[in-house]
Amino acid sequence: MSKVKPEIVGIIAEYNPFHNGHLYQLQQVKERFPGAKIVVAMSGNFLQRGEPAAFDKWTRATQALANGADVVLELPVADALQPADRFAFGGVRALAAFGAEVLAFGAEHATYDFMAYARLTQNLTGNFKKYDQAYAASWQEAIAQKIGHEVSSPNDLLGLAYAKANLALGEPLSLYPIRRIKAAYHEEDLYKDQVIASATAIRQAYLAGKLTDLQAYVPKSTFVDLQSQKMLSWADFWPLLRYRLTMARIEDLGQIYGMAEGIEYRLVQQLEQLGPQATFEEWLKAVKNKRFTYTRLSRLATAVLLDLRTEEVKVYQKAPFLRLLGFSQAGQTLLNKVKKNTPYPLVTRVTQKDKQTFLATDYKVGRIYQLLNGRQQDIKRQVIRF
Structure with missing residues (x-):
C-alpha cells in the first residue's frame, strides 16, 4: 500500500442484494484500515451482466449504509451496463474522483499481484475476432499466454480489469484484494452449514419461494426488504x-x-x-x-x-458526473471535504432541468424500472441520510 492509513477506501459493487459476503468484505476493510471511510460506487437499477437489479438503487444503498458503508454513489447506466473493462474503468474513475486512495475488492486468488498482471497485459494484442470463438474466450487465452497461467475466475478477471483501469488512469488507487470465502460467484445452492451464499443462490431461493431459508445468509436489513418488497427479475x-x-x-x-x-x-x-x-x-x-x-x-x-x-453513452463519457445516493454521519463529514474538490459534478438531487439535460438518460432508465416497482427513482427522491 502506498499509504498506511488512507482516509477513503473505495468499493465497486452491485449488492444484488446485499448479503453476508458483502458484510464480510466491509468488515475486512474496517479491520485492515481502521478509521477509514468506505465509499461504494454501486450500479443503479440495471447491472453489469445485463439484468434488472433485484431491488432498486435506493433500497440497495440503504442496505449498504445499514451495514457499514459511509457513502454510496450510483454508477450511471453508461458505466454500469458495460463489459468488465469499461465497467471497471467507470468505477475506478468515480472513486478516484471522489478522493479514494484504496480500492478493495473480492477475488478468488487474493495473493495475485493484479497491478503486475495489468502491466504485463496493458498492450495485449491478438486475434480476438475469431468467428468460431467468443471475444471473452479469446481474451482469456491471450492473458494466460502473457502471464503464464489462467486468470479465469469471475472476480479475478474483474480484479484484473480494475487494475488495468487503475493503470490507465495513472494509478490513483492502491489495490486491496480480499479472498472470497465459502460461496463461489455463480454458486446456485444454499448450504445449511454456512452463513455466506452467492447473490445468485439468494435470488433463486427467493424466486422459488424459500424466503425463510434466506434469513441465515443476509443481514437483518436485507431480510426485512425481502419480506416487504418484491424482488424483480x-x-x-x-x-x-x-x-x-x-x-x-x-x-x-x-x-x-x-x-x-x-x-x-x-x-x-x-x-x-x-x-x-x-x-x-x-x-x-x-x-x-x-x-x-x-x-x-x-x-x-x-x-x-x-x-x-x-x-447517449458517448455524451456521458465526454462529461461524466457523480450521483450521490446516501451517506452516514461519518460520510457527511467526508462529503463536506470532498465535494469542493471533485473534478466532476456531484449530483445530490434531480431537478426538472437535469432530467431534460445531462441526466436525461438515467432519468429515463429510472422511469422504466419504476414501471415495475412503483417507487419514484429520481424526481422527489432525497439523498439517504443514515
Whole structure:
C-alpha cells in the first residue's frame, strides 16, 4: 500500500442484494484500515451482466449504509451496463474522483499481484475476432499466454480489469484484494452449514419461494426488504422488452448501444419464430451464437429495453458526473471535504432541468424500472441520510 492509513477506501459493487459476503468484505476493510471511510460506487437499477437489479438503487444503498458503508454513489447506466473493462474503468474513475486512495475488492486468488498482471497485459494484442470463438474466450487465452497461467475466475478477471483501469488512469488507487470465502460467484445452492451464499443462490431461493431459508445468509436489513418488497427479475421486464422488439424498426435497433454484426435482425427473427409463450431465457438461448456470449446478449437486451443509444453513452463519457445516493454521519463529514474538490459534478438531487439535460438518460432508465416497482427513482427522491 502506498499509504498506511488512507482516509477513503473505495468499493465497486452491485449488492444484488446485499448479503453476508458483502458484510464480510466491509468488515475486512474496517479491520485492515481502521478509521477509514468506505465509499461504494454501486450500479443503479440495471447491472453489469445485463439484468434488472433485484431491488432498486435506493433500497440497495440503504442496505449498504445499514451495514457499514459511509457513502454510496450510483454508477450511471453508461458505466454500469458495460463489459468488465469499461465497467471497471467507470468505477475506478468515480472513486478516484471522489478522493479514494484504496480500492478493495473480492477475488478468488487474493495473493495475485493484479497491478503486475495489468502491466504485463496493458498492450495485449491478438486475434480476438475469431468467428468460431467468443471475444471473452479469446481474451482469456491471450492473458494466460502473457502471464503464464489462467486468470479465469469471475472476480479475478474483474480484479484484473480494475487494475488495468487503475493503470490507465495513472494509478490513483492502491489495490486491496480480499479472498472470497465459502460461496463461489455463480454458486446456485444454499448450504445449511454456512452463513455466506452467492447473490445468485439468494435470488433463486427467493424466486422459488424459500424466503425463510434466506434469513441465515443476509443481514437483518436485507431480510426485512425481502419480506416487504418484491424482488424483480427479467421475467418481470420481459413483456416490455417483447413490446420494444415488436414495435422497433430494424434501423432504430441498429442505433442501440452495443449492437453489432447485424445481430438486431436475429433478435427480432427469433422472437417471431418462438411465439408469444416463450420466456426471456428461451429467447436468449435461441438468439445465442458462437460470437455472442449470454452475458453480452443480456446487456444488449437491457440496452434495447432502455432504448440506450450509442450517442447517449458517448455524451456521458465526454462529461461524466457523480450521483450521490446516501451517506452516514461519518460520510457527511467526508462529503463536506470532498465535494469542493471533485473534478466532476456531484449530483445530490434531480431537478426538472437535469432530467431534460445531462441526466436525461438515467432519468429515463429510472422511469422504466419504476414501471415495475412503483417507487419514484429520481424526481422527489432525497439523498439517504443514515
